[in-house]
Amino acid sequence: MPDTTVKQPLPVIAILGGTGSLGNGLAKRWAKAGYSVVIGSRDALKAEQAAQTILEQITGSQICGADNLSSAKNADIIVLTVPFANQITTLKEVQGTLKGKLLIDVTVPLQPPKVGTVQMPPEGSAALRAQALLGEHVDIVSAFQNVSAAHLNSSHAIDCDVLVTGNSRSAREQVIALIEAIGMRGFHAGPLANSVATEALTSVLISINRHHKLDGAGIRITGNPLSDG
Numbered sequence: 702m703p704d705t706t707v708k709q710p711l712p713v714i715a716i717l718g719g720t721g722s723l724g725n726g727l728a729k730r731w732a733k734a735g736y737s738v739v740i741g742s743r744d745a746l747k748a749e750q751a752a753q754t755i756l757e758q759i760t761g762s763q764i765c766g767a768d769n770l771s772s773a774k775n776a777d778i779i780v781l782t783v784p785f786a787n788q789i790t791t792l793k794e795v796q797g798t799l800k801g802k803l804l805i806d807v808t809v810p811l812q813p814p815k816v817g818t819v820q821m822p823p824e825g826s827a828a829l830r831a832q833a834l835l836g837e838h839v840d841i842v843s844a845f846q847n848v849s850a851a852h853l854n855s856s857h858a859i860d861c862d863v864l865v866t867g868n869s870r871s872a873r874e875q876v877i878a879l880i881e882a883i884g885m886r887g888f889h890a891g892p893l894a895n896s897v898a899t900e901a902l903t904s905v906l907i908s909i910n911r912h913h914k915l916d917g918a919g920i921r922i923t924g925n926p927l928s929d930g
């Protein structure tokens with residue numbers, strides 16, 4: 702019997718602030734996995750240069766660069782990878798393009814200089830602050846807070862799991878599919894309210910890195926029957 706299943710095209714992913722360490726690492730990994738990726742930046746030329754660098758490393762990848770607003774307009778999934786201090790300004794700029802789309806927020810509410818100390822915003826977490834701004838018509842999923850950019854930018858397999866919080870189960874599932882596409886394991890970690898814990902955990906990991914002189918401590922979920930460990 703011929704296979705008559707119709708394959709859905711992969712979603713287009715825009716990475717706002719994708720010129721930075723975390724966003725660029727994700728862009729490379731998803732481009733390598735065959736996704737069409739748009740690197741977003743405040744400066745379109747900087748985004749195009751970042752995309753060109755990846756294109757030279759991963760021949761044939763579908764990657765381009767544009768300003769943050771055009772990137773968000775032309776994508777199905779938007780990933781926000783800017784510092785906490787710039788989260789709301791960046792979201793306000795693209796807010797009009799987000800209705801009905803999935804937003805993956807990787808923001809950690811780090812407030813220098815005490816980045817090893819948990820300092821959560823009045824809304825509870827950065828992701829809850831984004832939801833308060835954008836309302837319920839944007840599906841927000843919070844993920845990747847506990848993965849070091851250094852690992853994402855390397856070429857090795859990443860020894861770290863990803864905790865995924867969000868109010869929509871199907872939105873979390875979409876994000877877990879993106880995580881699995883880059884060879885990692887994503888776990889349903891409950892509603893967006895639980896991003897308080899996943900975001901806070903980053904400062905704990907930073908403290909562990911400093912004290913034990915580690916380069917990008919991560920987390921592993923144990924007790925999983927599917928575990929490869």
Ligand SMILES: NC(=O)c1ccc[n+]([C@@H]2O[C@H](COP(=O)([O-])OP(=O)(O)OC[C@H]3O[C@@H](n4cnc5c(N)ncnc54)[C@H](OP(=O)(O)O)[C@@H]3O)[C@@H](O)[C@H]2O)c1
Binds near residue numbers: 718809845850
């Ligand atoms: N680095 C990590 O290991 C790591 C791990 C987990 C989570 N995170 C979180 O991921 C997010 C990005 O981290 P990162 O280390 O990739 O940050 P980053 O390299 O310092 O910055 C990312 C991008 O944000 C944009 N940006 C900088 N200043 C801005 C401003 N004033 N207004 C708007 N955009 C601005 C820049 O893009 P353009 O100049 O091109 O606009 C920059 O390339 C943060 O919220 C961080 O807490 C990071």
